[in-house]
Amino acid sequence: MGLLHSLEGRRRRLDFVLSKNEQGGSYMADANARARGGLGVCCSISGGAALNLIGGVASAFADSVPLLAITGNAPVAQFGKKAMMEFSGIHRFPDPARLFEPVAKASLLLRSAREVPEAVERAIETAMSGRRGPVHLNIPPDVQMAEVGRDRVPPPPAFDRRPLPDPARVAEAAALLAGARRPVILAGWGSVLSGARSELLALAEALGAPLVTTLKGKAAVPAGHPLWLGHVAMGGSPRAVRVMTSPEVDLVLAVGTTLGEYTNFAWDEAFVPRARFLQVDLDPREISVIYPVALALIGDARATLAAILRRLPADEARARSRREALALLVRDVPLHENPEAMRSSTRPLRPPAVIHRLAGLMPDGTQLALDAGNNTMFTVHYYPLKPRDGFYHAAGSAVMGWAVPGAIGVKLARPEAPVLCVSGDGGFLMNGMELETAASHRVAVLWVVLTNRALGTVRTYQQLFRKGDFLASTLGDIDLARVASGLGVAGVRIEGLDELDRAVLRFLDDPRPTLLDVRVDPDEIPPGIMTRMKH
Structure with missing residues (x-):
């Protein structure tokens, strides 16, 4: 109840939305963060309510969405005494921090008010920095009700949203793209999160390269651009499928995509069978997980593509040749099935x-x-x-x-x-x-x-x-x-x-x-x- 009491004087700044089920509330917060490009917040009491909340936290974790999930508990003084809705990690009661650990960037159980200011600051910074994702704080009611003091409340945390790869690798990537005979740009969810639409279109136009998206990356570029072919694999466009199974494709620039089952026709060997991969991702752990890469660029999609564009030599004749080859490849292929x-x-x-x-x-x-x-x-x-x-x-x-x-x-x-x-x-x-x-x-x-x-x-x-x-x-x-x-x-x-x-x-x-x-x-x-x- 301490959290709710603290919101009483802030109703003009904060809207509290009461969901019918904690899972629904966590899904609302997840989607709200996606639509705003900011931090989503959801909360619940302890016990089964906290377990219901995990669904939205897991969804945000899977799609790199920043989310702050706050759960309650029995009072710290009652830990180990078989209190109602106790989540202490003692006896047979689960540890709330460990429950959320597999689906959160950080998960903490706070046992005293002194921990709260630093923990909240660190949690928000963790959620919003690097590869974004959810964080979880479990705050028992006696900790919620304790006074902290305004002088202990830290300023909003700072974080770097646009990390860049090594300049030498950017130059190497530009050279690889310029020298490729039939390059393809594959835009994933990471390019949407980064807001890289203008850079994707500019690079595609400079290269004369087709633009294909993943299912999650559908909004990376709008339909109707001459180089846009739709998305590939599940529910995908026949034109995108034709290009992504063509043996003529010799280089795939994969931007913000894990290259998983939704994209590669469920690991089909027909997926770009002769292409090398140039992979752009914020998370180094995603590099070469599915396909070995010729070159990895670790950084923000938008900033990385802008850096490549600055190093890419202009070659309109080659770009025109690629556009003509693309038109020939998809000439008789419809955009839709049936x-x-x-x-x-x-x-x-x-x-x-x-x-x-x-x-x-x-x-x-x-x-x-x-x-x-x-x-x-x-x-x-x-x-x-x-x-x-x-x-x-x-x-x-x-x-x-x-x-x-x-x-x-x-x-x-x-x-x-x-x-x-x-x-x-x-x-x-x-x-x-x-x-x-x-x-x-x-x-x-x-x-x-x-x-x-x-x-x-x-x-x-x-x-x-x-x-x-x-x-x-x-x-x-x-x-x-x-x-x-x-x-x-x-x-x-x-x-x-x-x-x-x-x-x-x-x-x-x-x-x-x-x-x-x-x-x-x-x-x-x-x-x-x-x-x-x-x-």
Whole structure:
């Protein structure tokens, strides 16, 4: 309670959002930090509440998101006495610091008020510096209530956001890129976190090199640039796949990507079979984990690319030759799989048609929060991002149920922007009670739930490889529009594209928390899913 009491005089500066479940609150804080580019904060009491909070901390850790998680405990004086909700590490009670250790950059149990100022300063600095990530502080109630004194409160910590690699390596990288016959730029989540869009585009244009993104890096560059090919692997663009499996590619500049399963077609040998790798990453532990690299540049993506551009010799003739070769390589390759599905109006609705229609209706600047499951592949494939769009997806943990509360966190960070959440009904049911949080705080999010009455990815696997034996993948026919209405959110059942048009335009004209229960065909196979399921 000490933490809550301390907030009483600060309500004009701090907004306290009461979630329905600690997991939902931690997902909101994670998404809020992603959307603001700053520190997210969440808190809970001890016991099972703290365990619920771990989900969002793990998600932030997987995607390098700065987050401060604060949990409570029994009073220090009661440690070892089997107190209610004791987390002391004594007897059979878990140690809260060790519980969070695997999914946090730092995790501390504070036993006295004297430790708090320095611990908070160090925790924030740790979360915000280097490869960012979550930190955890466990503060028992007697420590929370103790006086520290204003003279003990440190100033905000300083940290270096833009570390640069060795200049000799930058010069070597520029020479490698200039000399490559068919270089490709592969932009990942790290380039998004760094804000490296302008540098990526400038480098691609200077080289005449194609730009491919990872799934998490979808927002690194907007759709429509002449050198943009979409993202690769799960739900990826056929054009990106064509380039990233071409034996002509001799150098891949991998910027802020771990080059993992989502990107390399589940470790397929067809992935750039003859290319060398030039890897840019803030974390030296990511270098050569999957592929040996010809050269590693340890530093911030934006600053590193800007340094390369300064050393890159101009060669317009070679850049033109690369652009011409790229045009020839992808000349007969479509941007989308099954383009006819995007124009279908059959009932039940086809997911490609729903996502394609959403992309056309939502304005530039929409912030898109995406859940895990088949809805992921449909959305990333058929929803091209406009120049000012944002994209938020907890791909590192691949957790279902993240986007439903996460969209609330995004809207709180970006109140001026339309916020769209796409989820399946399986993911919605995991954290759907957070709609009441949006209603009580008047957070205008548009949730579009692709209701197929199944855990879609599991069902698709069973459909393809188990002859339709749908074991433990079928959900009930739940009226999600009525569920939303019961939680204080406008709920609309959607069975046709005309109904979808009217509902989305109504939301844009008069933004308020709204859920669209869109009934879709459960038999539709997501694009690109075979790159994962064959393994």
